[in-house]
Amino acid sequence: MRATVVHLVPLFLALFLAPALAKTKAPETEEEPASQEKVQSDISTRQVSIQSNFTGAEILIFGSIDFSDSRTPGEGTYDVIAVVRGPNDPIVIRKKERVAGIWVNGPGKTFDKAPGFYAVLSSRPVRAIASDRTLKELGIGLSDLDFGRHIAADPQEQAFRSAMIRLKEEKNLFQENDDGVKFIGRSLFRANVALPVNVPTGRYTVDVYLFRNGAVVSNSQGSLEVTKAGIEAVLYRLAFKHAFIYGLLGVALAATMGLAGWYAFRRD
Amino acid sequence: MFQIYLPIAEISVNVMLMLGLGTAVGFLSGMFGVGGGFLLTPFLMLSGIPPAIAVATGANQIVASSVSGTLAHWRRGNVDLKMGFVLIAGGVVGAIVGVLLLKLLREVGQAGLMISLTYVCFLGVIGALMLWESARAMLRVRAGKAVAARKSGQHNWIHGLPFKMRFPTSRLYISTIPPLVIGVAVGLLASFLGVGGGFIMVPAMIYLLRMPTNIVIGTAIFQIIFVTAIVTVLHATFNHTLDVVLAFPLVIGGVIGGQFGVRAGQKLRAEQLRALLALMVLGVALRVLIDLVVRPSDLYSIVPLVGS
Numbered sequence: 001m002r003a004t005v006v007h008l009v010p011l012f013l014a015l016f017l018a019p020a021l022a023k024t025k026a027p028e029t030e031e032e033p034a035s036q037e038k039v040q041s042d043i044s045t046r047q048v049s050i051q052s053n054f055t056g057a058e059i060l061i062f063g064s065i066d067f068s069d070s071r072t073p074g075e076g077t078y079d080v081i082a083v084v085r086g087p088n089d090p091i092v093i094r095k096k097e098r099v100a101g102i103w104v105n106g107p108g109k110t111f112d113k114a115p116g117f118y119a120v121l122s123s124r125p126v127r128a129i130a131s132d133r134t135l136k137e138l139g140i141g142l143s144d145l146d147f148g149r150h151i152a153a154d155p156q157e158q159a160f161r162s163a164m165i166r167l168k169e170e171k172n173l174f175q176e177n178d179d180g181v182k183f184i185g186r187s188l189f190r191a192n193v194a195l196p197v198n199v200p201t202g203r204y205t206v207d208v209y210l211f212r213n214g215a216v217v218s219n220s221q222g223s224l225e226v227t228k229a230g231i232e233a234v235l236y237r238l239a240f241k242h243a244f245i246y247g248l249l250g251v252a253l254a255a256t257m258g259l260a261g262w263y264a265f266r267r268d
Numbered sequence: 269m270f271q272i273y274l275p276i277a278e279i280s281v282n283v284m285l286m287l288g289l290g291t292a293v294g295f296l297s298g299m300f301g302v303g304g305g306f307l308l309t310p311f312l313m314l315s316g317i318p319p320a321i322a323v324a325t326g327a328n329q330i331v332a333s334s335v336s337g338t339l340a341h342w343r344r345g346n347v348d349l350k351m352g353f354v355l356i357a358g359g360v361v362g363a364i365v366g367v368l369l370l371k372l373l374r375e376v377g378q379a380g381l382m383i384s385l386t387y388v389c390f391l392g393v394i395g396a397l398m399l400w401e402s403a404r405a406m407l408r409v410r411a412g413k414a415v416a417a418r419k420s421g422q423h424n425w426i427h428g429l430p431f432k433m434r435f436p437t438s439r440l441y442i443s444t445i446p447p448l449v450i451g452v453a454v455g456l457l458a459s460f461l462g463v464g465g466g467f468i469m470v471p472a473m474i475y476l477l478r479m480p481t482n483i484v485i486g487t488a489i490f491q492i493i494f495v496t497a498i499v500t501v502l503h504a505t506f507n508h509t510l511d512v513v514l515a516f517p518l519v520i521g522g523v524i525g526g527q528f529g530v531r532a533g534q535k536l537r538a539e540q541l542r543a544l545l546a547l548m549v550l551g552v553a554l555r556v557l558i559d560l561v562v563r564p565s566d567l568y569s570i571v572p573l574v575g576s
Binding site: 098244265 | 333569
């Protein structure tokens with residue numbers, strides 16, 4: 001009991017002294033070049049396999065800030081934004097119109113390169129971290145995404161664009177998380193991204209940006225691969241590469257089951 | 269826990285739910301002696317399966333139930349093979365046209381609408397006719413009159429057509445044009461709606477071709493095996509819309525449910541069965557119609573580009 005109290009004394013001292021030390025150190029660090037900090041990051045998994053029991057996956061983006069000036073956690077010197085981007089695919093958005101009492105799909109708009117998955121995670125709201133111009137340049141945020149159409153003047157265009165974003169957000173294929181990046185200690189951070197069940201397959205890029213005073217001081221890039229695996233991969237490949245054989249397989253399977261059912265239940 | 273990922277539909281569904289759906293539809297189809305596709309495909313669409321995948325996978329499920337059905341009828345000698353092959357010849361043509369039509373509609377984003385509209389029209393008309401017919405039959409039975417039997421000497425305009433052929437099992441000598449046309453129509457419906465087409469083929473064979481009723485049902489089911497098999501292969505080849513992982517629980521449920529349905533059906537009178545079936549057909553038509561006329565909660569939808 002006595003021993004513990006003795007051990008705690010230096011710790012209390014340190015806590016009291018820490019703010020004072022930080023204050024005295026501050027002028028020194030400002031003289032050093034701002035580009036010294038470096039962000040390093042990685043992803044918990046490089047490969048997400050879609051198998052028959054797949055109901056979505058959680059990936060963890062983690063990293064650290066080397067040569068961090070920050071003395072205490074949550075000091076607010078640095079901001080981190082992580083952007084996860086899935087493969088681009090052309091998609092069509094259609095709007096239903098009422099024709100003779102029934103709702104039919106009207107003419108649609110094609111977006112040539114909409115990301116199949118897109119998530120922005122940040123330590124604070126992105127608008128508080130950097131200016132709109134900086135965010136736009138880096139392609140951060142749903143409102144600044146480039147979908148491969150540039151007819152912004154058309155008001156209908158905006159309606160289709162926001163409808164697409166809304167629909168993708170509902171399916172969790174587009175995500176914006178204002179406090180998705182959590183700092184642990186003074187230089188470690190982590191961010192969890194939930195990939196929904198309907199994630200497209202392909203190569204995903206993960207960009208991690210380190211901000212200080214509204215400017216990017218360092219960034220790092222990683223990637224992960226989402227693939228169908230096991231029986232799912234075999235069937236998918238068969239269905240698209242050897243479609244005829246796949247069709248015959250489906251029929252053979254059904255016919256065999258029908259035959260087995262008749263045999264099992266026959267009454268003679 | 270029972271979630272399973274569908275490789276083609278790219279969504280996750282509950283296996284138990286699909287097994288239950290297959291069993292319920294199998295039970296009803298066994299009870300009424302129909303393929304059950306007209307129930308299965310709309311139910312799949314209502315549970316979130318994309319329409320084109322529901323159609324192709326629905327057709328695949330009917331292959332299984334019609335194989336068991338045909339074997340049962342075959343043992344009783346109720347299958348007219350020659351008539352079956354003429355119907356299949358027409359069915360192949362109809363199936364090819366239907367599959368290509370669906371591919372075209374998918375490219376312009378109207379597949380779901382056209383499938384729903386065709387369902388409403390066909391099921392509405394067939395259901396109303398069946399209800400009318402069975403109500404009259406029930407009234408006649410109540411009045412104590414015998415149901416008119418087939419008069420073998422009776423002739424209609426069908427008998428004036430050329431290319432006549434002898435069908436010994438059905439005791440018929442008629443033109444091959446009407447069965448071919450019926451086959452084409454059924455092939456079209458099968459590929460477009462994911463149904464076997466029994467609900468249209470059976471009345472056509474009874475009233476137009478004047479085939480004996482017991483042989484009509486066996487021959488119809490026999491023909492449905494081939495038409496739905498062809499439709500399945502064509503959809504898989506041209507539209508890549510067959511999901512075997514989805515088909516599997518549906519097939520198992522369908523085969524088991526079908527056997528119990530047949531037993532349950534034997535306890536009901538024929539005209540009562542027809543009236544019940546008519547009400548169910550009308551119910552499905554109404555359900556699909558409601559989805560078409562009620563303002564959707566979201567006017568916008570994402571349509572993936574075909575082949576991307």
